[in-house]
Amino acid sequence: MIDYFKYAVDSDGICTLTIDQPNASANVMDQHFIDSLRSNLERAIADSRVKGILLTSAKSSFIAGVDLKSLEESLINPPQAHVLYEQCWDFSRLLRTMETSGKPVVAALNGTALGGGFEVALACHYRIAIDSPKMMVGLPEVGVGLLPGAGGTQRYLRKLGVAKALPLLLQGRQLKAAKALDLGLLDQLVKPEKLIDAAKAWLNSDAACAQQAWDKKGFKIPGGNSAMIPELGQLFMGTAANLQANTYYNMPAPQAITSCLYEGMQLPMDKALQIECKYFVQLNLDPVAGNMVRTAFINKTKADNLIRRPQGIEKSQHVKIGVLGAGLMGAGIAFSAAKAGMDVILIDRDQAAADKGKAYSKTRLTKALNRGRTTEQKMAETLARITPTTDYSLLQDVSLVVEAVFEDRDVKAQVFALAEEAMSADAVLATNTSALPVTGLAQTTSRPQRMVGLHFFSPVEHMPLVEVIRGEQTDDHTLAHALDFVAQLSKTPILVNDSRGFFTSRFFGAFLNEGITMVAEGINPALIENAARHLGYPVGPLSISDEVGLDLAYKGAQQAHADLGDDFKAGSSVPIITRLVTEYQRHGRKNGKGFYQYAEDGSKKLWSELASIWPQLPTAQQPTESELQSRMLHAQLADAATCLADNVLVDPADGDIGGCFGVGFPLYMGGPFAAMDTKGIANVVAECDRLAAQYDSERFAIPKMLRDMVNKEQTFYGKNPVMASR
Numbered sequence: 001m002i003d004y005f006k007y008a009v010d011s012d013g014i015c016t017l018t019i020d021q022p023n024a025s026a027n028v029m030d031q032h033f034i035d036s037l038r039s040n041l042e043r044a045i046a047d048s049r050v051k052g053i054l055l056t057s058a059k060s061s062f063i064a065g066v067d068l069k070s071l072e073e074s075l076i077n078p079p080q081a082h083v084l085y086e087q088c089w090d091f092s093r094l095l096r097t098m099e100t101s102g103k104p105v106v107a108a109l110n111g112t113a114l115g116g117g118f119e120v121a122l123a124c125h126y127r128i129a130i131d132s133p134k135m136m137v138g139l140p141e142v143g144v145g146l147l148p149g150a151g152g153t154q155r156y157l158r159k160l161g162v163a164k165a166l167p168l169l170l171q172g173r174q175l176k177a178a179k180a181l182d183l184g185l186l187d188q189l190v191k192p193e194k195l196i197d198a199a200k201a202w203l204n205s206d207a208a209c210a211q212q213a214w215d216k217k218g219f220k221i222p223g224g225n226s227a228m229i230p231e232l233g234q235l236f237m238g239t240a241a242n243l244q245a246n247t248y249y250n251m252p253a254p255q256a257i258t259s260c261l262y263e264g265m266q267l268p269m270d271k272a273l274q275i276e277c278k279y280f281v282q283l284n285l286d287p288v289a290g291n292m293v294r295t296a297f298i299n300k301t302k303a304d305n306l307i308r309r310p311q312g313i314e315k316s317q318h319v320k321i322g323v324l325g326a327g328l329m330g331a332g333i334a335f336s337a338a339k340a341g342m343d344v345i346l347i348d349r350d351q352a353a354a355d356k357g358k359a360y361s362k363t364r365l366t367k368a369l370n371r372g373r374t375t376e377q378k379m380a381e382t383l384a385r386i387t388p389t390t391d392y393s394l395l396q397d398v399s400l401v402v403e404a405v406f407e408d409r410d411v412k413a414q415v416f417a418l419a420e421e422a423m424s425a426d427a428v429l430a431t432n433t434s435a436l437p438v439t440g441l442a443q444t445t446s447r448p449q450r451m452v453g454l455h456f457f458s459p460v461e462h463m464p465l466v467e468v469i470r471g472e473q474t475d476d477h478t479l480a481h482a483l484d485f486v487a488q489l490s491k492t493p494i495l496v497n498d499s500r501g502f503f504t505s506r507f508f509g510a511f512l513n514e515g516i517t518m519v520a521e522g523i524n525p526a527l528i529e530n531a532a533r534h535l536g537y538p539v540g541p542l543s544i545s546d547e548v549g550l551d552l553a554y555k556g557a558q559q560a561h562a563d564l565g566d567d568f569k570a571g572s573s574v575p576i577i578t579r580l581v582t583e584y585q586r587h588g589r590k591n592g593k594g595f596y597q598y599a600e601d602g603s604k605k606l607w608s609e610l611a612s613i614w615p616q617l618p619t620a621q622q623p624t625e626s627e628l629q630s631r632m633l634h635a636q637l638a639d640a641a642t643c644l645a646d647n648v649l650v651d652p653a654d655g656d657i658g659g660c661f662g663v664g665f666p667l668y669m670g671g672p673f674a675a676m677d678t679k680g681i682a683n684v685v686a687e688c689d690r691l692a693a694q695y696d697s698e699r700f701a702i703p704k705m706l707r708d709m710v711n712k713e714q715t716f717y718g719k720n721p722v723m724a725s726r
């Protein structure tokens with residue numbers, strides 16, 4: 001057996017168990033970990049010299065979480081329910097053994113402890129953590145469609161009571177150490193160098209108690225344990241209503257967590273742990289969890305670790321960058337880079353526009369300051385890093401420039417020329433264009449090899465994704481250095497090959513196009529909007545079109561028409577948008593007029609005149625909600641498959657991450673490729689064929705690759721033979 005633990009007993013009878021996974025930079029929770037924990041605990045419990053146990057780690061974090069490789073393996077070959085139950089219960093029972101062994105156990109958290117790692121700590125009798133801004137604890141499992149299955153829900157419940165535990169678990173909150181101390185999830189914070197001494201001092205003190213509060217006679221859960229208590233009854237009722245309103249019951253994890261607390265509060269600890277374990281297994285067997293784990297955890301972690309970075313190229317550290325255009329996007333990019341510690345030269349047409357771009361950072365930072373999320377000093381430091389100017393010569397020592405001026409080829413070419421005059425020859429030139437092919441833009445510069453697309457999303461500082469677009473001539477160094485920049489911003493990159501609309505814009509466009517097309521068919525706009533939201537899209541296609549701007553969509557179509565000439569195929573929504581913009585001057589939220597009518601106070605309602613322009617079908621002839629959902633969804637699935645077949649996407653993982661984290665594809669489906677695997681590719685093909693015939697449309701046209709996959713019984717993930725050929 002590989003032992004992950006070091007066992008040492010001192011003269012005071014304190015057994016220090018140091019988790020130190022061999023040949024690894026972090027401790028992961030795999031079977032070796034569990035076996036090691038069991039054997040070392042058994043040894044310490046049986047060791048007559050030992051009067052107390054100290055659990056700590058030799059790595060920079062306490063326990064990093066579940067092992068990605070074994071998780072991935074279990075997604076491909078899922079264990080049977082009873083096997084999973086045994087595994088889960090075995091671990092939960094092991095932690096229960098630790099907390100009831102009669103010997104006090106202290107967790108000395110020398111670094112972040114999230115998920116399973118924090119569950120181990122919660123089963124200790126006392127938790128001391130280092131006092132560091134990097135120290136985080138929490139149970140974020142809900143974010144990947146799961147719940148903490150090793151006692152986390154029940155120990156939160158018994159420590160905090162339902163009212164505090166429920167929101168923390170439903171939001172998967174990761175807490176800074178000070179906040180966790182405040183709540184009572186941690187017992188003490190100390191300077192890192194004092195950690196072990198403090199843990200030993202507790203074990204040597206009279207306070208060292210080998211019994212959890214909930215195992216003491218007369219224990220009561222804070223706030224009570226009966227739904228008959230009016231506050232608790234109301235809380236559960238309100239939570240049920242909120243879950244419906246926020247998730248439309250598309251996500252089983254929040255419901256299961258709520259049930260764990262509801263049922264668990266009425267049961268003794270050991271029974272409650274079994275209930276938690278059953279819900280954990282139930283969630284694990286649901287494709288929602290599998291898809292969320294794959295996309296939001298496994299594939300996102302790989303992307304964050306720059307899996308697409310060309311190998312053998314030295315890592316670059318961007319210290320100073322340039323941003324061209326200080327509008328909505330440029331200001332956001334400058335702010336994000338300054339927050340990440342980079343100096344930023346922020347250029348616009350005139351000083352006032354550049355200053356306005358910097359003022360955006362000040363506004364955001366002032367808000368953060370008022371909420372206690374930053375300090376005066378940090379705010380001043382961040383602002384001092386941004387130099388608003390019109391002077392391109394200041395770009396002479398930057399390593400990368402991001403262009404974010406108007407979406408107009410000529411304007412972009414002008415600023416490229418000015419920037420290139422000042423920039424060093426090896427600096428990277430990036431464009432934040434939302435749709436113009438990067439290869440074409442690169443041709444207007446003298447450095448097409450050093451040009452790359454960096455497509456940010458709005459608002460930049462909140463959106464986690466950057467779509468990195470490789471132009472035909474982009475070289476490996478440029479790609480690597482651009483990816484390094486994205487990593488420095490702590491954002492997740494996906495890599496796509498160049499094409500009009502790349503991946504995210506066209507994939508998003510397929511959803512919008514389908515929704516808008518329905519308006520002209522006489523489908524009730526409210527039905528369209530609700531159908532989308534009930535399926536899990538955060539916003540309906542008409543609302544989001546208004547937010548993006550109907551005028552921009554109109555201009556985009558015109559630009560594509562001009563670029564492509566006879567090859568231009570107008571989407572079915574283009575005539576509708578054109579009428580709204582040109583005949584009715586409806587540009588979207590920006591002028592208070594779009595599919596919705598916007599009041600001064602920001603409230604909105606669907607524009608009543610839509611029905612006079614496109615008469616609505618009588619109620620009895622309105623299609624079902626599921627038909628509308630299928631149209632919007634399959635238009636996107638067909639487009640994603642086409643992007644992969646055409647090599648716009650190099651891997652389904654980028655499409656899934658990009659869809660979910662960039663353009664609001666429902667995360668519970670795991671992204672378009674995960675959704676196709678879950679539905680069954682044959683079913684997706686059949687539904688796309690049905691829709692294509694019924695609506696006589698190319699919008700549901702699928703590539704040959706998808707039909708071939710059906711014939712060969714392939715899937716996108718699983719054995720993934722499609723990708724093996726790349």
Ligand code: NAI
Pocket residue numbers: 324325326327328329330347348349353403404405406407408411414415432433434435455456457458
């Ligand atoms: P914006 O209109 O808010 O900002 C553009 C800025 O560029 C303005 O401050 C303008 O003064 C400046 N500018 C124009 N011509 C210039 C010149 N010759 N020299 C220097 N500065 C000049 O536009 P926004 O929304 O920030 O978009 C910028 C780019 O980002 C566009 O290519 C757009 O397609 C793209 N984009 C926009 C997204 C969005 O959600 N708004 C999302 C992703 C990409």
